[in-house]
Amino acid sequence: MTETSTTAADRWRPLSELLHALLERVTGELPGCLGAALTARHGERPLQVLAATGVAEKLLPAELACGGPVAVAAGTAEPVTTDDVFADERWPAFSEDAAFASVRGAVALPGLWDDSGAFVLSAMFDRAPGAGTLAVLRRYEKLTEMTLVVAETATAGDPDQTLDLLASRAAIEQAKGVVVAVRRCSPDEAWQTLRRTSQEFNVKVRELAVALVEHVGGRSAGTPEILPGAPAHHAAERLWSAFTAK
Known part of the structure; x- marks a missing residue:
């Protein structure tokens, strides 16, 4: 690894830590939350996992591959809530894995960070999501948007590089x-x-x-x-x- 790439990695560490801290706050405010995640994309590029905590670290890549609440929220630009993520008929290819037997409900909230950039804040639960779950995610939506904008500015306005x-x-x-x-x-x-x-x-x-x-x-x-x-x-x-x- 070159000195330049090492410096770049160190430069981006505070932003990564900020995203993880944001998700930890989200998780702590939601009863029964097993993990949270932030995914984003720009233009026609596929969704990328930018940060994840708890069970979302392993479950979200599988969800993106098979479809699920995050993919649906990103595609429709509408919030998605489900009481049983593995039994929901909206994503039949997303089947239950024994490793995630504790996961039941999920919520995904889409947002925008520029004209062509979109992100999704999501959370996974050991129960049906509470009535105030979307309200909690919406309180963090603007902070997430601002973080991505700051990151884009740090890369000279190149969202793909961001x-x-x-x-x-x-x-x-x-x-x-x-x-x-x-x-x-x-x-x-x-x-x-x-x-x-x-x-x-x-x-x-x-x-x-x-x-x-x-x-x-x-x-x-x-x-x-x-x-x-x-x-x-x-x-x-x-x-x-x-x-x-x-």
Whole structure:
């Protein structure tokens, strides 16, 4: 990893942390909330996961692949609420997974951040969403919009670059969480571990991050902009073997 890319990653860390802090606040205000997420797109590009907490970290990529409340909200520009996300006839391809047996209800609130940019704030629950759930999400809608606008300004007004960089940060933060959990180290130590591994195997940190999450979770975690190749998957496998070796 070059010094330039390292500097860019560090520059985007505060924005990534702000998005995660926003979602943590959302989760804390909603009874029974198991996780929240922010997805966004620009123009005709597909939705990207920019930040996720709790069960949404693993469930949302599967939902985007099969359809679900977030995809419907993005397509219709209307809020979506469901009492049982896996039994809802609006997205028949989204079937229940044993890993997400605790998830029942979901809410997705769409918003705009420029003429061609859209985002969706969503939350997942262990029960039917409460009557005030949409009101809580709407209180955070403007803050989310402002955060994305600030991010766009920081990339000289290029919204596509904004989403790519934030998606990269989201992937790295998720991989850092994996390293923290298995090594019981600090987030900074986890970041250094990913950097060293990317340098050793000559792969991009963001591709290593996605490959590691996919290797541990056993499912695709990539986006159209972050598709790890064979070298990144090999690096992730070697890294995980080093973590789990007795």
